[in-house]
Amino acid sequence: MQEMFGLFSIAKLLREIIGQYVSNPQWVDLFMALINIGGIFTLISLAAVVLVYAERKVSAYMQMRIGPNRVGPWGMLQSVADMIKLLSKEDIMPTGADKWLWVLAPVLLFVPSAAVYAVFPFDQQAIFADLNIGIFYFIAVASQATLPFLMAGWASNNKYSLLGGMRTVAQTISYEVPMAFSILGVVMLAGSMRMSDIIAAQQDVWFICLQPVAFVVYVIAATAESNRAPFDLVESESELVAGPFTEYSGMRWALFFLAEYANLVAASVIATTLFLGGWSGPWFPGWIWFLLKISMMIFIFMWFRWTFPRLRVDQLMSFGWKVLLPVALVNVLITGIGIYTHKLFS
Amino acid sequence: MVKTQTYTLNMGPQHPSTHGVLQVVLELDGERVVKAVPHMGYLHRGIEKLAESRTYTQFIPYTDRLDYVSSMGNNLGYCQTVEKLMGISVPERAEYLRVIMTELNRIASHLLFMSSLAIDLGATTGMMYGFRDREYVLDLFNMVCGARLTYNYIRIGGVIEDIPPEFLPATEKFLADFPAMLTEYHNLLTGNEILYHRLKNTAVIDAKQAFEIGLTGPCLRASGIDYDIRKIEPYGVYDRFDFNVPLGQNGDNWDRYMVRMDEMVESAKIITQAIAQLPDGPVMAKVPKILKPPAGDVYHRIENPRGELGYYIVSDGTTKPYRTHVRRPSFINLQALGEVCKGILIADVVAVLATLDPLMGEVDC
Secondary structure, three states: OOOOOOHHHHHHHHHHHHHHHOOOHHHHHHHHHHHHHHHHHHHHHHHHHHHHHHHHHHHHHHOOOOOOOOOOHHHOOHHHHHHHHHHOOOOOOOOOOOHHHHHHHHHHHHHHHHHHHHHOOOEOOEOOOOOOOHHHHHHHHHHHHHHHHHHHHHHOOOHHHHHHHHHHHHHHHHHHHHHHHHHHHHHHHHOOOOHHHHHHOOOOOOHHHHOHHHHHHHHHHHHHHOOOOOOOOOOOHHHHOOHHHOOOOHHHHHHHHHHHHHHHHHHHHHHHHHHOOOOOOOOOOHHHHHHHHHHHHHHHHHHHHOOOOOOOHHHHHHHHHHHHHHHHHHHHHHHHHHHHHHHHHO | OOOOOOEEEEEOOOOOOOOOOOEEEEEEEOOEEEEEEEEOOOOOOOHHHHHOOOOOOOOHHHHHOOOOOOHHHHHHHHHHHHHHHHOOOOOHHHHHHHHHHHHHHHHHHHHHHHHHHHHHOOOHHHHHHHHHHHHHHHHHHHHHHOOOOOOOOEEOOEEOOOOOOOHHHHHHHHHHHHHHHHHHHHHHHHOOHHHHHHHOOOOOOOHHHHHHHOOOOHHHHHOOOOOOHHHHOOOOOHHHOOOOOOOOOOOOHHHHHHHHHHHHHHHHHHHHHHHHHOOOOOOEOOOOOOOOOOOEEEEEEEEEOOEEEEEEEEEOOOOOEEEEEEEOHHHHHHOHHHHHOOOOEHHHHHHHHHHHOOOHHHHOO
């Protein structure tokens, strides 16, 4: 059953159906690629809609409220209604804005957020591009998201936006380093940067058991990378109004939002793949395990957001450089020693 | 060599965390504040001037609009001032009811302080918890006077009406639940490492500085000065209760937070004692329908949640006061903002504003 309902078998079935109508095998490949890309984009947009609703319900649950309950059954269509509202909103550009930078920023932010989905293993053999540098590709592409924030902050001609943009650069650069080191521990154990190899290496034991410190460092750094509380200094509502997003409205703002939730999913997917065994699990098809695990990770990220106060910018820096980075470095060192001794005795 | 320069940031009057319509003009060097100048007056309604064209009784609803999260205290201060001017003595039961109401209001006000501090530091859930429990107190007030915010309950000569029979059981239930609520806040906020490090040793106002600025209330006590008007100059029946005055040591944000959290416990203690001692009897003294205080002036002060609330009334012997002045604690406490903001980060400006806890309705009288 695991095989039968896996994404790979579904893709094979689709390929056979398309093959009946299209004779040229290259065209079949093209159609399949388009279906895959369409699937990924649908996932991203759908994730934003579902997660906004989920976040509101989770926050309501934590704050002893009810949350959205008017539109649709249990308020499930609330995000759809919000989306329609955002689409129909007036597009306002502040005077004195740097027009091209301002317009490009939300689009450019969305590009890396979507591009990282190429290397995500959704199921056994269901991965758009199983690069041999998969996890490295993720780090490289995800870090491109810094620039659009700075662009938005600079181009808005607003001091709050500029402050937010500057904070993003400082924050993402500081937290990328411990994040890369925490991932390095896993890569050392798996001996490969390929996503499928990393999952295959966890068939016996999940890396969260072998690399608990790296997991904690990764989760903290990933929270900071995706600009969520307690590291939401970029938008920090009570100080900077909305940071770089202050001057954006309607669909442009929605794009920022979409990217934010795409990043949240991405952070959860990487945590799942590196530490929780990815799609592997008994009985059910892989993609169900995958969804279950990322849902759990997303819930943890939401839990953080609705519990913790925000850090101050100097505390953020000192925590990143003086606590997280040394911990991650020591973890790499100990992992190295562990691997070496393991080799000695086996 | 790169040349740097400071820039000006207008924080407010439209800003998520300036507690109303306060404008703070910040001169910033990067994220660090060089100078902070609070600009007030956006909510000025001329209440002191209005008092001159209202009779003494008519002015009571206006006091509700000063510090609108502790209206009971405002009512009490004003009514006691007029009573002092006219030499009216208030029935015992009314005095106790006044104490119960003002102390309940102190709890509500400090809960609001805690909530706004939490949201200013980004802890949304902390805010929700505070507001949820403040609701219990507002329900109690709703029971006695039908209003949730502007009570107009305490009148010259007593209180407008006796409490309904369901009030005392409801209050006792609230007091019984209150320790559990406090534990929840301490688990969620006080025990939180991030909150502690955000508040500890930031924006220190030492005792001398606090004294010079003229801070009163929790802000002054956080600096270690034992100054509570309920103790040093007891008004009403406050000398009959046994309670402590929580003090801070450093005068930093953390102390200002902790002092208020501890004050809520003391207020609960006072209410418990007041309910136990509550006598029967009338709630209103025999007061003439038309109040004509003798010519003269009087100053009276009480301990409001935000500090020393004083009323100065000059009477010329007619039905309307010649001049009314209100010493608003928020207005004077806010003056510390410029002093403590020098050299701190922009994120802490928000925290200082939250712990000084100015209320714009009171700042702009």
